[in-house]
């Protein structure tokens with residue numbers, strides 16, 4: 251092992267440190283059990299799947315500490331807001347929510363209001379929360395998540411407010427309890443942090459250096475999920491293709507996929523996100539040879555113009571991206587491809603945006619997540635010249651959306667009349683129908699005879715009868 255490799259191998263939080271957290275949790279539980287009524291907690295989550303996965307751990311720890319889940323923040327004794335910093339809109343929304351909880355706090359002074367996740371890790375944000383949101387009792391960042399029992403115990407006991415915004419310790423906490431959302435689909439983080447430093451992105455700054463879990467830890471969690479009946483497992487990382495890089499066990503992502511595929515059980519394996527600069531034929535071969543791996547890849551391209559891709563520090567050209575798409579389709583002709591794109595990166599001109607439109611037209615994604623560039627303080631892009639007015643960026647954005655909606659609608663229309671296997675994962679909001687996902691991750695609303703709550707968690711055959719840009723409709727085929 252080279253010195254560099256050793257330095258990059260992730261450090262696991264020690265057993266005694268974790269034991270100390272369990273002891274804190276047990277003390278809080280004891281207090282809670284002596285209360286006349288079981289106290290309630292609520293975790294409100296913003297941002298990506300990684301945050302969803304973190305919130306499941308927060309809920310797991312809260313259960314361990316004797317809190318029952320509340321339906322909303324208003325009636326809860328402990329409210330945790332797990333925040334996202336990816337765009338300024340996301341942050342403003344969260345600050346609005348925190349502001350709105352101020353009056354509830356005034357009515358029930360005994361309650362604890364906690365703010366955690368990516369926002370407090372941003373330079374200056376913890377200070378803003380300290381100064382302008384005096385009723386927030388506890389602020390902690392992503393690197394302190396595993397210390398939540400200790401921090402909550404302190405916040406419950408202290409008159410002082412508690413702030414724990416640690417730097418990136420480069421560590422991994424295994425074995426935290428997790429109270430998962432639902433019983434059909436599960437998140438399985440395989441790595442944390444990001445080393446790619448795309449020039450617009452806050453994630454490497456707030457989530458710290460990339461580190462991978464040991465393959466054996468991932469496999470035992472996958473096995474436990476499969477044994478508990480989960481049918482859809484999504485492996486999570488900011489760039490799953492660099493899984494294992496610099497690690498000691500020689501694991502890589504295609505190898506990990508093959509190992510998860512070898513776990514017994516009837517379940518689908520999904521993963522996100524793939525960075526195009528590290529994706530390649532080895533990944534597509536592993537996907538095509540593993541029967542449990544969904545035929546879907548989310549492969550964000552971010553921009554179609556090479557000048558912009560370079561300024562974004564993405565590490566590939568549009569030509570290389572298109573070659574990757576060709577390779578994926580050659581190996582898996584039926585693969586569903588989705589992507590992310592940013593409109594209005596600093597210095598993007600109409601001709602660059604036209605290259606984005608052309609790329610979208612060439613690839614014909616099944617779905618596309620479109621974002622208007624949002625400057626993030628502390629990132630290189632935030633200080634680049636950005637002369638195009640917001641109004642114009644919005645017009646480009648609308649143009650792109652219209653173009654993609656037509657493509658998605660067209661792709662979905664091709665499903666009509668076909669029968670596809672889909673996993674029923676819940677009831678549609680408003681009742682009357684159930685929701686299901688195809689192997690490629692397309693949403694199907696299933697209505698009509700034969701379908702019921704007993705189908706939740708089952709793979710069923712669905713005859714597709716209708717389509718729209720973002721979803722399909724169908725009937726269960728007996």
Ligand code: SAH
Pocket residue numbers: 336337450451452453487488489523524525550552590591592621622623624625626
């Ligand atoms: N790690 C993933 C993306 C995580 S963030 C990847 O590299 O693909 C999810 C998406 O948010 C990104 O793909 C990008 O399209 C968008 N995004 C990130 N930073 C942004 C910013 N400053 N402004 C607008 N969109 C942004």
Ligand code: SF4
Pocket residue numbers: 444445446447448451452453454488489525
């Ligand atoms: Fe952000 Fe780029 Fe890392 Fe994705 S790969 S999280 S866009 S820095």
Ligand code: F3S
Pocket residue numbers: 296297298299300301333334335336368452453456457
């Ligand atoms: Fe947001 Fe943090 Fe995820 S910034 S997108 S919640 S990694």
